[in-house]
Amino acid sequence: MGIFEWIIIVIIALFFINRLIPTKGITNITVEEAKEKINDKNVQCIDVRTPGEYKVKNRPQFKNIPLHELPSKIDKLDKNKDVVVICQSGMRSLRAAKLLKKQGFKNIYNVKGGMSAWY
Template identity: 70%
Template sequence: MGIIESILLILIIVFLVNRFMPVKGITNIGVQEAKDKFKDNNVQFIDVRTPGEYKANHRKPFKNIPLSNLASKTDSLDKEKEIVVICQSGMRSAKAAKILKKQGFQKIYNVKGGMSAWI
């Protein structure tokens, strides 16, 4: 294997590790843990699905901020409060959690399984 192939292999490995390793400050929680946080006034609840998905099925107190708009809407959120993020399956909310982390939020919770896991 040549040097170029070795460098490409290393870059691919670094990319995969970064993509799938948990990010410090982001915790995956289950539906029951999310429900338990409803009682806490110091928590913000964000649903990052599309407005159509949100309208068809959502839970209070989740506020709809679609993933595509999240980066530009973080100024409307309080960085001092915990934040719980949900989507349909947990994939978009994981991306949203990383965006929030990069924007300076510290305590971020991603609901595993998203609305699909909600019973």
């Protein structure tokens, strides 16, 4: 194998490693742990699914801010409060959690399995 092939393999490996390593400040929590957090006044809950998905099934404690709208609405959130983020499966909410982390939020919780695990 040549140097070019090795470089490609390393780049691909780093991509997957980056996806698997948890980001500091983001904690994956179970639905049961989320249920304990959502009624705390110091926690803000965000559902990053589309409005259509949110309308079908939702938890009223979660404010619907679709993932694509989050960057423009992030300034309406309190950086001093914990954030619980949910989506349908946990993938979009993880992306949202990483975005929140980059914007200076400290304690972010991603619900593993998302709404699919809730019901």
